Amino acid sequence: MTDSIIQGLSVLFQPAIMVGMFFAILGGLIFGLLPGLSGLTFMAIFIPFTWGMDPFLAMTILVAAYAVSCTGGSVTAVLVNVPGTPANAATVLDGFPLTQQGHAGRALGAALFASASGGVLGTLVLALLIPAVTPIVMAFGSPESFFLIFMGLSFIAVVGQESKLKGSISGLLGLLVAFIGYHDGTGVARFTFGTSFLLDGVKIVPCALAVFAVPEMINLLITGRTIVEERTVVQAPFADIWEGMKDVYRHWWLHLRATALGVFVGIVPGVGGDVAVWVAYGHAKTTAKHPETFGFGNIEGVIAPESANNGKEGGAMLPTLALGIPGSAGMAVLLGAFLIQGLQPGPTFLVEHMDMAWTIIGVLVVANIVGAAICLVIAPQLIKVTRMRGQLLAPFLLCIIALGAYSYRNSLDDVFLMLVLSFLGWTMRQLGYSRPGFFLGYVLGGLAERYFGISALAHGWKFFLTPISLVIIAITIFSISFQPIADYLKRRKA
């Protein structure tokens, strides 16, 4: 074991690996910054080039780029309200208001430091849990996955700053959008209006851009102003960034909880990082001292999702390496890369290639730290974009957003669908409906229906009577009722 650890980690000091990792980190950050592209796209593009490459170098490049894409995505989410990857969608809720208040540096500092630290902690959990992963993953069947998703759905009404009624309507609308397309269980085409384009459903990238990014561009086009009001005093960038980093330390308990949630959701195959960030955000809001400030620039609303979205990679890597079960689309592509290299992830992998597992662990740690450090160094320059006039910025960003929607499936229909949906996003923004609630419903709707269907077919109506399901139900009830009960007790005391 010790030999494998030393052998695996020593690979990281080879010049070729170091150079490869550095360029992969840069690539991953750029792919994360551009909406529509992600670490997954980087891996898909780069995999053909790994043919015949040294397996350690190939895996280092792929894992490093994949690990930092969410870090890159958080920069655009904070600065211009455009989530670079779907896993950054929750970051815009409080990150962008902080930027508008002149605290872009603080939001970036917190997001990047939480990302790096969450990624490192998630990886440490990966290292510790490798021996225990089989029983954990095997304990999660479809009923447990359904209740995990149900826990996420329980936050629909509270993720936005709007009234609970409007939040619930928004969430249910999101669920309805998630049902567009083929039904998994029966193959029935639902709400497609006879078009073949909608048979695959509304895809996540155009939807995320339509709900969060385009309405903000419409606003910039209408007002023509800068993102940060001209009269707003902007703090010295480095001091502000340092303040943001200290915020993560101040909220270390939230950071740990959100990272743990990210790792936990990451481990469960088929749920994915897009769910992890919303569960973390909802949890942060329901347990915060001042939940009413969420959505208006509460730094906790930046720390929680950013801790979770990098923490999840460690978790997702566990079932992939130890069982050969990819927990997400990114992990499925990575699994393909392993097979190209002649490596077969699964129970025997950790016996035969323990050194490779430790190299991957080392890459995850280094990539997260270096990725965040690169972003922190260039952050003061990036912040200047918030001072550009909306008239200049908005048409350029609109094109980049459209390019992101297009490149997801190379389909112009996705761009048109995004533009149509963006009017719904704009209306919701103007009338005070919850866009986060809508998006949460959309992300979880299809998964909830799928796992409910499988659970009901496999276990009958008693499917919720498993120990893990009951624990998740209890946590859900606790999360929802914690704040109202605490408020009630406070009022009674007063």
Added chain:
Amino acid sequence: MRKKNIYFLLLLLVVLITGLVLSLDFRPRARLFPMIVILSCGVLVLIELLRTWRSAPHPEGEENAEAEQEKRRRFFITTGWLVGFALTIWFFGLAAGMPLFILAYLKTHGESWLWTIVLPVAMFVLVYFGFGILLETPLYEGWLFLQYQ
């Protein structure tokens, strides 16, 4: 805001009723979740509609009405630009349409020639070289250019 919310909720009701009618044609397993969601959403929309209906309308001063009218005018102009954007990329394709849109927008809004040239060129480089050549993304060529192939 009150009036707009009422119109929006009425539109939602129409959408939900349409969804409900469409769901009736699905097989039982395929319609279970959509129907639960549509019915729950319908009930909530009705409650919100009643609440909004009963709430007192804001007394709107002349200044507010003027500002509101100006905002509406700008919104329609922006909508026009977005429709124009969609038509431009459909007609000219991504590599030509996007720089053209930026150029047209900036020039119409009286921007300096420096920005009017730099931003469209930067966009062309990003789309054509970044996505088209480097990432090998098959770029949509546009209706106009497809006619000559």
